[in-house]
Amino acid sequence: MKKEFVVIGLARFGGSVCKELHRLGHEVLAIDIDETKVNAILNHSTKAVIADASREDVLKSLGVGNFDYAVIAIGDNIHSSIMCTLLLKEIGVKNVWAKAQDANHRKVLTKIGADRIIQPEHDMGIRVANQLQSGKLQEYIELSEDYSIFELDVSKKLSNKTIKDLDIRAKYGCTILAIKHGKKVSISPSAEDTLYEGDMIVVMGNNNDIKRFEEKGL
Ligand code: ADP
Numbered sequence: 001m002k003k004e005f006v007v008i009g010l011a012r013f014g015g016s017v018c019k020e021l022h023r024l025g026h027e028v029l030a031i032d033i034d035e036t037k038v039n040a041i042l043n044h045s046t047k048a049v050i051a052d053a054s055r056e057d058v059l060k061s062l063g064v065g066n067f068d069y070a071v072i073a074i075g076d077n078i079h080s081s082i083m084c085t086l087l088l089k090e091i092g093v094k095n096v097w098a099k100a101q102d103a104n105h106r107k108v109l110t111k112i113g114a115d116r117i118i119q120p121e122h123d124m125g126i127r128v129a130n131q132l133q134s135g136k137l138q139e140y141i142e143l144s145e146d147y148s149i150f151e152l153d154v155s156k157k158l159s160n161k162t163i164k165d166l167d168i169r170a171k172y173g174c175t176i177l178a179i180k181h182g183k184k185v186s187i188s189p190s191a192e193d194t195l196y197e198g199d200m201i202v203v204m205g206n207n208n209d210i211k212r213f214e215e216k217g218l
Pocket of ligand 1: 008009010011012013014031032033034037051052053054073074075076077080
């Protein structure tokens with residue numbers, strides 16, 4: 001479904017978010033105070049404007065309040081990032097995702113109502129460290145502090161075994177949500193489905209249980 005997004009701050013992070021949303025076929029209004037940044041994004045957005053997004057009159061005149069989703073990718077200028085987040089929440093944007101430079105910036109953005117906060121280098125560092133230490137972990141999504149969805153490589157040990165043989169729900173409290181075999185994805189696999197080395201499984205569970213499964217079961 002086509003959605004409408006506003007992306008504010010078009011440097012490395014915001015620029016990349018904007019280009020990708022546009023590539024995916026969405027309507028994207030791109031805003032930056034810097035003319036060079038705006039010119040560079042013209043072909044990768046629906047509309048790109050040079051404007052100071054920390055000013056209420058500017059945001060209102062651009063109709064930003066009508067957007068369902070806003071991404072604030074202003075990092076260095078913390079005052080602007082805070083003002084912009086505050087104003088967007090005030091004018092009624094439902095989903096405001098904001099980029100934070102550090103833990104203190106994150107704290108302030110949380111307090112003023114940002115719906116999601118991204119600290120790109122910090123978040124990516126954690127993701128890479130988890131992938132590195134595991135060796136088997138491809139991707140993961142945190143559902144809450146305790147629960148996650150992990151994408152894991154199927155090892156030789158599990159090859160040619162069915163989900164029933166493995167009994168991972170009883171042994172580890174984890175649920176296999178999907179099996180990826182090459183390009184084929186089997187969603188909600190049955191107990192009779194067989195795993196093969198090189199497949200990928202998508203597993204949901206408590207973080208400690210998944211870790212146990214990864215270390216002992218895989
Ligand atoms: P990155 O880490 O992604 O490179 P920066 O924090 O360096 O991000 O860049 C933030 C971007 O936000 C810059 O392009 C800057 O011109 C823009 N910006 C800063 N203040 C405002 C503002 N008040 N209104 C609109 N854009 C702004």
